[in-house]
Amino acid sequence: MTDLLETLRRHAEAHADAAGMAPTPIPGLSTVRATAPSDLVHAVSRPLVCLVVQGSKRVTMGRQDFDFSAGDSLLITADVPTVSQITKASRAAPYLSLVLELDPGVIADLIAEMMPGPTARGAPVRVDQTEAEVAEAALRLMRLFDRPSAVPILQCALVREMHYWLLAGRHGPAIRNIAWPGGQAQRVARAVAILRAEYAKPLRVERLAAEAGMSASTFHQHFRAVTSLSPLQFQKHLRLIEARRLMLSEGAQAASAAFSVGYESVSQFTREYHRMFGAPPARSTKASRARAAA
Template identity: 75%
Template sequence: MSTPAHAALLDAVRRHAQAHADTDGIARTPIPGLTTVRATAPSDLVYAISRPLACLVLQGGKQVTMGARSFAFAAGDSLLITADVPTVSQITRASLAAPYLSLVLELDAAVIADLAAEMKTVLVTDSAPVRVDQTEAEVADAALRLMRLLDRPASVPVLQAQLVREMHYWLLAGRHGTAIRRLGWPNGHVQRVARAVALLRAEFARPLPVDRLAAAAGMSPSAFHQHFRAATSLSPLQFQKQLRLIEAKRLMLSEGASASSAAFAVGFASVSQFTRDYGRLFGLPPVRDTAAARNQPKRPTGSSAERRSRLTPA
């Protein structure tokens, strides 16, 4: 996508990211759910349980893997994630001269439900939770107008809601529509599983009996297991374990926690079990991972930020 609108959106995202990005390249905006991302070097692999989002890539390139499927995308492409699914991502093309730049919008299930009802759309149940396609002109145009609000702060509280709604509308009306509709289906399996996912994210360090999670979803334990795995590709126990391991890695690499203190902080009762599970997920035992991090200079802005804060609302 090389059009005047794309160039204008790229410039708006670049300016905001340069002015506001943190050390990970994440620059939140005053518009809830809208974030810009900047990276000046290729990143390491980033493990996350991603939240539903749309990511418009404006410069550079990235790869995301879910299960056995990998998706490579670059400027002019959009990544869509429509469920809380485990992903491994890596920024593959970025430099000081041409940073990786993207705009991320969290998908709002309430907005989707309202729009889907007005549009009288039909539910499709077999859509893949991760998709990549070209960014449609209407989506990019709505995104540009959202970014332009930031230059006029007084306009943000007045106009942000209708422009966020419009961007959701064009996503629903476009190529990604069938996948997005599942998020807003009233009391559908995806929304019911999402209630259990919210509980897991909030209390991942505590023991969470399946009966309690199933009750949160309004399902029997057997139906809950089936629909949870269908929505997330993981069992509830595997989901909680990945949340714990991802947070433990953050504690060790970002806050200097020891492997044992990180293990206990995220809810592991055994350091040896933590070490085994950590190695299976990340490919290195925690001690080697922290040692490697200490011996290498921190990348300026290399982290993937489509994950936002991994354990808080994205």
């Protein structure tokens, strides 16, 4: 993976923002760079694959920890709450990874054309070695950035190829669940899309259940099985993560951030923020800024 490491390093150094994120010309594809171990990062992750080419990282979902490093791939097959931390990085050898959001449409098309294969149940987060074909497809995607005129013409084919090798490899059985026709993951994903778009608004579970084509009780059961949270908890995670972003990135005060994400009570927001991030909003953001400055 030496060539992929060098190509990714050049792109990340040229385009990474203050948080180490560097978007690419291809939607859903980004790189991550860090020159030191990071703070804990809370997120509600989308289905994705993360190829680590240098350094190490830990992702926690519920009570499960997943440690992975150079040569490994992290797979997330559902919208789930995670806490992540880069554990090995330095200026001499930064943490570097390539992240691709998985496209259910592309996966469904490929499954229809490929030989029937098994599906895998279990946790929506898993780690395995990155296969050579996946790394080579990723390298071809990254090299495309040096030829901007070729990006709009070739990107779809290369993204499709990378999805193919992921489906054909170790992660394939788990990835198939994302686009299984009528499967619970696909139906829950329709409700998740509404929650992500309208997290700041009051939402009735009946509406989400109808979007998923389920009764309210069945929807609750399947939603928790896929995401590990209830719909209300999922919405709360989205609100708190966005409020934290507003305070850290845009300098919003706690009250302003709380009302912006849909809270009607600042005291309730403070309690729930403290429970999730381990400190009240003001103290938490001050500590995060101090660590970032250091």
